[in-house]
Amino acid sequence: MEKLLIEGGHRLNGTIQVSGAKNSAVALIPAAILANSTVTIDQLPDISDVHLLSELLEEIGGEVSFEGNTLTVDPSKMVSMPLPNGRVKKLRASYYLMGAMLGRFNKAVVGLPGGCNLGPRPIDQHIKGFEALGARITNEQGAIYLRADELRGARIYLDVVSVGATINIMLAAVRAKGQTIIENAAKEPEIIDVATLLTSMGARIKGAGTDVIRIDGVDELHGCRHSIIPDRIEAGTYMILAAGMGEHVVIDNVIPQHVESLTAKLREMGVKVEVLDDQIIISQGNGAFKRSDVKTLVYPGFPTDLQQPFTTLLTQALGTSLVTDTIYGARFKHVDELRRMGAEVKVEGSSAIITGPTRLQGARVRATDLRAGAALVVAGTMAEGITEIIGVEHIDRGYSKMVEKLQGIGVKIWRAPLALEEEKNEITVQD
Secondary structure: OEEEEEEOOOOEEEEEEOOEOHHHHHHHHHHHHHEOOOEEEEOOOOOHHHHHHHHHHHHOOOEEEEEOOEEEEEOOOOOOOOEOOHHHHHOHHHHHHHHHHHHHHOEEEEEOOOOOOOOOOOOHHHHHHHHHOOOEEEEEOOEEEEEOOOOEOOEEEOOOOOHHHHHHHHHHHOOOEOEEEEEOOOOOHHHHHHHHHHHHOOOEEEOEOEOEEEEEOOOOEOOOEEEOOEOHHHHHHHHHHHHHHEEEEEEEOOOHHHHHHHHHHHHHOOOEEEEOOOEEEEEOOOOOEEOOOEEEOOOOOEOHHHHHHHHHHHOOEEEEEEEEEOOOOOOOOHHHHHHHOOOEEEEEOOEEEEEEOOOOEOOEEEOOOHHHHHHHHHHHHHOEOEEEEEOHHHHHOOOOOHHHHHHOOOOEEEEEEOOHHHHHHHHHHHO
16 A cells, blocks of 8 residues: 655646546446447546456456557457446446446346445436336345346436436447437536447437437447547646646646636636647746635536645635535545645535635645545645645546656655555554
């Protein structure tokens, strides 16, 4: 086990390259199950979730090879093998295996999702969609059993706008008989990315990126080659970090439209943001940051995945700022860790109240989930002295080669092994 160490207080310059989108990758890889020949996905991020999913495809009989950032999957010999335990328990996005395997085999057994502990992320909308398509679903000993004689198109209205449910229903519906209409669908860029892959495989999908998606089922899907979109959350995290400590930082390989809500908030705070075709340049602003209030919303609103890193930046703003998370109201585990570093933050319900500016001090802190880890990396970069972050495995789930990328713009960051005593404490806490 490892920890991250950051010596804060250094000004940053240079270019940082954004990898492929994690939230696309975890859906695109299961989508390969639906094809009858080889699927190649380019520009995948080098993160633990991608490697786990690749291993799961091998477990059910897929031939998988990984070279550089390119994954090749031959799904022709896959079988509907149950996946109740093991790797599947470590993955939040393991639920995409349900839709893909149901779409291909008309049955699946998949363990309940793991990943970050952010409070309940119900899959009731996924199940509602599968049932509408004709599947029978039971929960037996911590695994979801899905069975269907055949899948038939249906009109499905999502009670809650859900990226996961929208994608999962798409995966199940592309080979169902007849037309499926998903109403109140999520509109995130990752949904368009998955629809683009499926269309390249021969699926008939209209309306991805709007709140109504129409899918005409086809009998089979073939292989294809697909290049993943850049990760808007990784780009946003580095934009926030550059706003905190950057003199002139270029965020490269970004689709500016995908981060417009963050760009607007940074400018509101007084950060200099220059937007080019596929780059965003963050320059040092003049004087202190202005306070800002943020409410997370479904896309194109402010992303819940950037709420935690943005909260860190607001500790340096003059006055009192309010951050409200309408998506995951319990997503404030990073606040206690920021307090250890000297931040003045308190949580009331689903909001955090931040008073600044405060001088952050290096401390020993814990990443309790992926984006909390990102928030602490931003804090460590801005703090005086050395910050020690444990729980690095959470950060590795979503940020490809983060240490090397940050070193490239001048962050003094490195990995070190956990001492035996620290490792024992870490295991005890996780248990």
